[in-house]
Amino acid sequence: MEPRTLILTIIVAYLVVCLGIGLWTARRTRTAADFFIAGKRVNVWIFGIAAFSTTMSGFGFVGGPGLVYRYGTSSFWICVPAALGFVVSWLLVSKRLRVFAEVFDLMTLPEAIGVRYGSRACSLAASLVILLGVVGYLGTQILAFGTVAGDFFGLNATTAILCGMAVILVYSVAGGIIASLYTDLFQGAVMIVASIALFSIAMITVGGGSFTAAPGRITDALLASDTPEAIGPWGLAGPMLCLSWFFVFSLGGSGQPHVITKSFMVRHLGSLRPGLLIAAVSYTLCMLLWIGVGFAMKYLVVTGQQPALADPDHAAPRFLLDHTPPWLAGVVFAGLFAAIMSTADAFLNLGAALFVRDIPRALFGRMPENELRAARIATGFVAVAATVFALAGADSLVAVLGIFSWGTFAAALVPAVAIGFNWKRATWPAALAAMTTGAGLHILLEVLRRTPSEEPLYRLPNGVDAGAVSLLASIVVFVVVSFATRARELPARVRDAMDL
Numbered sequence: 313m314e315p316r317t318l319i320l321t322i323i324v325a326y327l328v329v330c331l332g333i334g335l336w337t338a339r340r341t342r343t344a345a346d347f348f349i350a351g352k353r354v355n356v357w358i359f360g361i362a363a364f365s366t367t368m369s370g371f372g373f374v375g376g377p378g379l380v381y382r383y384g385t386s387s388f389w390i391c392v393p394a395a396l397g398f399v400v401s402w403l404l405v406s407k408r409l410r411v412f413a414e415v416f417d418l419m420t421l422p423e424a425i426g427v428r429y430g431s432r433a434c435s436l437a438a439s440l441v442i443l444l445g446v447v448g449y450l451g452t453q454i455l456a457f458g459t460v461a462g463d464f465f466g467l468n469a470t471t472a473i474l475c476g477m478a479v480i481l482v483y484s485v486a487g488g489i490i491a492s493l494y495t496d497l498f499q500g501a502v503m504i505v506a507s508i509a510l511f512s513i514a515m516i517t518v519g520g521g522s523f524t525a526a527p528g529r530i531t532d533a534l535l536a537s538d539t540p541e542a543i544g545p546w547g548l549a550g551p552m553l554c555l556s557w558f559f560v561f562s563l564g565g566s567g568q569p570h571v572i573t574k575s576f577m578v579r580h581l582g583s584l585r586p587g588l589l590i591a592a593v594s595y596t597l598c599m600l601l602w603i604g605v606g607f608a609m610k611y612l613v614v615t616g617q618q619p620a621l622a623d624p625d626h627a628a629p630r631f632l633l634d635h636t637p638p639w640l641a642g643v644v645f646a647g648l649f650a651a652i653m654s655t656a657d658a659f660l661n662l663g664a665a666l667f668v669r670d671i672p673r674a675l676f677g678r679m680p681e682n683e684l685r686a687a688r689i690a691t692g693f694v695a696v697a698a699t700v701f702a703l704a705g706a707d708s709l710v711a712v713l714g715i716f717s718w719g720t721f722a723a724a725l726v727p728a729v730a731i732g733f734n735w736k737r738a739t740w741p742a743a744l745a746a747m748t749t750g751a752g753l754h755i756l757l758e759v760l761r762r763t764p765s766e767e768p769l770y771r772l773p774n775g776v777d778a779g780a781v782s783l784l785a786s787i788v789v790f791v792v793v794s795f796a797t798r799a800r801e802l803p804a805r806v807r808d809a810m811d812l
Contacts, residue, residue, distance in 0.1 A: 315638035322642025326502070326649065333495045354493060354574075356583040360590025361500035362493050363574045366658045367394065367565075367591070368503065368598050373647065374456040376599075377631075378624035380606020381613075384534070384542025386549035387606070389557040390715070391599045397565025398592040404566045404730040406575040406584050408810065412733075413576040415809045420576075421569045421729070422670040428733055429740035430800060436674035437747045439666050441724040442569050444751060446663040449570070449717035450698035453656040460629050460649065473699060481660070481695045492657040493577070504597050506647025509640055510632075511600035514608035517635050530611045537614045549775065556777030557715075564722025564783065566730035570658045601647075605631050663694030716758060719779020723750030726783060727790035735794075736802060736810060742793035750786030754778055 354362075372391070379387040412424045422442065426435030458473035512523065519525035534543045541547065546554045565571065575584055609627040612618035618634065621627060632641040667690040672679050680686040727746040732738040757778035760770040772781060802810075 315641075318638040319642040319645060322639070323645050323649065326646035329498060330495050333498065336494075353579050354577040354583075355579060356587045357590065358493050358497050359574055359578045359583055360587035361594060362496040362658075363398070363571055363588065364591035364594040364598070365496045365500040365503060366570050366574070366655050367398075367568070368595060368655075372598065372602055373503070373652070374460060374625055374628055375452075376602030377606035377609065377627040380603060381610050381621065381627040382624040383549045384539070384547035384607075384610070385544065386547030386554055386557075387602070388547075389549075389554035390561050391602055393558045393562035394565065395592050395595045395599065396562050398588045398595070400562060401566050401571065402585055402588045405572055405733060406588065407581065408733045408812075409572060409729075410575045410578065410581055410584060411809050411812050414581075415805060418576065420665045420670055421573055421725075422666070422674070425728060425732075425743065426674070428806060429728075429738075429743050430803070430806075431740035431744070432674045432677075434728070434740050434743045434747070435670060437744050438725065438728070439670040439674060441720070441747055441751045442662065442670075443666050444755075445569075445717050445721045445724075446659050446666070446694065447698050448720065450656055450659040450663070450694070452717060453652045453659070454699055456625075457649065457652045457656075460645065460652070477656075477695055477699050481692065492661055495657065500594060502643070503647045504594055506644040507598040507601035510636065510644050510647075511604035513636050513640065514604040514631065518608050518611050526608075530607050533611050533614045542610070553775035553777055556775075556780035560715075560719050560722050560777060560779045560783060563726060563730070564718060564779070567722045567725035568718065569721065569725065570655070570662055572729070573662065601628070601644075608635075659698070660691050660694055663698075664688075664690040666690075667693065715777070715779065716754075719777065719782065720751055720754050723754045723779055723782035723786050725750075727787050731787070731790060733810065736807070737799050738790070738794045739797045739799050741797045742790045745793045746786040746790035749789045750782050753785055754782035757781065 376387060376391065379390070409421075409424055412418060412427060416424075416427050418424050418427065422435045422438040425438045426432055454473050454477055457477075458470075461475060515523045515526040518529055520529075531543055534540060539548060549557075578584060578587065605628050609618065609621070609631050612635075613620050618630070621630065629645075632644055636644065664687045668683055668686045669679055724747045727750070728738075728743040732743055757770075757772065761768050761772075761778065763769055772778060
């Protein structure tokens, strides 16, 4: 069988399995609780794999190798803190929010924020912040799909993006979060196998047949290149940007709603800690592809064995097509699609919940009569909005869009969630001010940095990341406003939930 035909056959088989899972789970999705939180009956393995695969996403599988190719070891300051973020999330938010979900019968993070602070304004602010991040992050996944599919099939970016969104939309509308969770379980397994296999091939390719020789060859080649700093402790991005990433990705994991809301779905509270351990280990295994392929492609370009890449995001697809056996390329391409789709379907579900539950409840105090039908319609609406965003950002690096979306969630939600659910003195004006400050400042700094593209109006000094500055500012605002405003007497059930 011709190599591309074999690869295509494997990819099609993978997509058929995903669609089959979506149709199977559609019969199990009978209520809004099934659609949004899987009826709170998820076991530890599904929870752990879903939490990891949602986090890894196309940002890691496509953007990660591109980030290594462009900046070298700088990306270590993203992937390692992101893995540690699962531990931080367990310590600060997962257990607490699972208790709130059980005590108050909650389905979404804005609902939990509204209950904690006794404020519909806070719930609405959280909904709007999450909506911004959902469109941005989902657009990142769609753009990643377009990058991979376009590289392999020779499609233009627009066609590839539209095809990718169509596949994801079918099973997301049919089965909701149940479809997302079960496809995540399958997709997560594919991602882990693909990462280990491709890392091994990358090291053997660079090492001239010797796995252990690869690190030394990469080091020697980059030291002799025009950019020896690429393998230094800070890479090419510099210390301030790297430290900014460490701050945003370690603490910021506690403000990612697509991961946090998974804790609402577990059957037992005791499943959270082992589930997040499974997520951290799985994420670490998938970092092998991120790091291995990025450095392998950089080595091959520096040593003249591979033409320079016009777009760093093509590092993973080009390595697959040029340096791996067709059967393995098919499996890993499926893994790339799995990483993208596992996050995209979670964000579609999250976005649907905003339009069906969170925003109507915050504004009008009620929700649509037929939540399930409304949820399926809202899923399609969110998909269209994110696709428009992806097409508008088609010239941006996948990793850059992913960092922006992660930073927006972190800056806006970490104070209100990670601090507020553990500190009874926190007030609703503080939560509202922190969410507004975090999201608003992050967006403002990004606009100033990108406008106009030739000579930006303003850039933070020394390469500091806008997300880190915005997160720090929102934490300061949260604490200051909490002490400056009068704390309300917490209802007994809220107080008891925070004490557990």
